[in-house]
Amino acid sequence: AEYEVLDIINLVVSIKNCTIKMRRGEYHHEGEASLHMRGDVHSDLQGVLLGPCDYDFIDDFDREPVRYISALRPHWAQFARALDDFGLILDVMPDDAESCFQISQIQLPVTVFMMIVKSLSGKLFRHYKFRNNDFGAYGIRALIDLMDSNPELRSLTLSSNRIDDDDVVEFLRSMANHPSLTKVNIDCCFEGRSTKYCMLNGLIRVNTLAEISMSNNDLSFVACGHTQSLSDSLASNTALERLDLRGNNLNDEDAASIATALQTNSTLKYLQLEGNDFTEIGGEYFGAALRTNNTLEHLFLENDVMDATFSALFDDSSLNSAADSNHICYIDRRFYDRNEEGDPTGNRQRKIYNVLATRNKTMSNVQHFDDIEINLLPEMLAAVQHYANTPVSELQFRYLANNEVNALS
Numbered sequence: 001a002e003y004e005v006l007d008i009i010n011l012v013v014s015i016k017n018c019t020i021k022m023r024r025g026e027y028h029h030e031g032e033a034s035l036h037m038r039g040d041v042h043s044d045l046q047g048v049l050l051g052p053c054d055y056d057f058i059d060d061f062d063r064e065p066v067r068y069i070s071a072l073r074p075h076w077a078q079f080a081r082a083l084d085d086f087g088l089i090l091d092v093m094p095d096d097a098e099s100c101f102q103i104s105q106i107q108l109p110v111t112v113f114m115m116i117v118k119s120l121s122g123k124l125f126r127h128y129k130f131r132n133n134d135f136g137a138y139g140i141r142a143l144i145d146l147m148d149s150n151p152e153l154r155s156l157t158l159s160s161n162r163i164d165d166d167d168v169v170e171f172l173r174s175m176a177n178h179p180s181l182t183k184v185n186i187d188c189c190f191e192g193r194s195t196k197y198c199m200l201n202g203l204i205r206v207n208t209l210a211e212i213s214m215s216n217n218d219l220s221f222v223a224c225g226h227t228q229s230l231s232d233s234l235a236s237n238t239a240l241e242r243l244d245l246r247g248n249n250l251n252d253e254d255a256a257s258i259a260t261a262l263q264t265n266s267t268l269k270y271l272q273l274e275g276n277d278f279t280e281i282g283g284e285y286f287g288a289a290l291r292t293n294n295t296l297e298h299l300f301l302e303n304d305v306m307d308a309t310f311s312a313l314f315d316d317s318s319l320n321s322a323a324d325s326n327h328i329c330y331i332d333r334r335f336y337d338r339n340e341e342g343d344p345t346g347n348r349q350r351k352i353y354n355v356l357a358t359r360n361k362t363m364s365n366v367q368h369f370d371d372i373e374i375n376l377l378p379e380m381l382a383a384v385q386h387y388a389n390t391p392v393s394e395l396q397f398r399y400l401a402n403n404e405v406n407a408l409s
Contacts, residue, residue: 048100084119287309
């Protein structure tokens with residue numbers, strides 16, 4: 001009870017401070033990364049950013065929102081009245097400003113949420129972020145109407161806000177018809193069984209979204225036929241660049257379907273699959289996909305699964321196979337990797353050099369020369385020239401032999 005009182009006090013202060021800033025014509029700035037590790041994309045969100053206490057915008061699935069009590073209503077009313085005039089502030093923001101309206105980890109009963117939505121009407125924010133607010137089905141429907149009325153909207157976050165089965169079709173319609181929306185986050189939004197698949201497959205079929213995040217929704221129930229349909233949708237998608245399916249209890253059959261789609265898909269660059277139920281068999285499926293996929297740049301898997309993919313990134317059985325390996329995809333969550341140069345040309349040359357340097361230890365380079373494709377010779381010379389006398393960090397390139405290559409061996 002003591003902590004709950006403290007949470008309410010902090011929230012009151014946060015609401016008041018945000019209200020005062022709006023009345024003064026001021027707005028928050030938040031540098032935020034939509035990805036992590038390699039491939040981070042940073043944007044400075046500017047606008048109305050409200051959390052449980054000042055400058056607290058953490059997205060935590062396990063964190064309970066600050067509960068609503070009736071004493072908060074007058075503070076929300078003041079907040080909504082200040083928001084009424086925020087359109088004037090949006091009008092004077094720089095053209096490249098990423099205007100955002102965000103309320104995180106705060107319970108919003110439908111009466112309060114509808115009051116806020118009414119004040120938001122006509123305000124052309126580029127980003128809406130609602131996280132763990134418990135505003136229910138009526139709130140979701142009001143938000144769909146708000147999206148329809150905002151042609152400038154580019155991203156929508158609804159993480160930890162339940163979407164009911166009855167609202168999925170209308171939600172997908174709004175996504176498909178929106179003129180500028182390219183990013184949607186519906187992490188931890190579903191409790192029903194049938195709607196999860198319909199939503200994910202529907203979002204991918206929209207084919208205008210560049211980024212979809214649907215983690216922690218438990219997709220383990222999906223039947224084989226549904227999985228195949230999802231694979232077909234992903235294979236034919238020509239817009240999606242980032243897909244986050246963490247923590248969905250996906251298994252090796254799902255891995256096979258996703259991997260099959262990767263062999264055809266030519267736009268996906270970032271795929272987050274940590275926290276699922278894949279085994280090494282699933283890792284082998286992804287490894288097979290990486291032998292033909294030339295566009296996926298970042299793949300996130302658990303350590304025991306990702307090991308099975310490494311032969312696709314560096315097949316050292318011959319110089320030809322090393323040169324034909326995948327030189328683009330970086331598999332994260334490991335202190336060394338097979339494509340850590342960042343540059344596909346550099347990755348390819350370093351692998352060629354590694355094979356030469358390893359064979360040099362046994363003086364066996366010459367006996368393999370008859371098997372080398374002639375077009376590899378210039379790259380072999382370039383690789384030796386670049387790497388033979390270049391110090392290489394043992395930590396970063398642990399698997400790389402760092403011996404000079406004796407051309408006569």
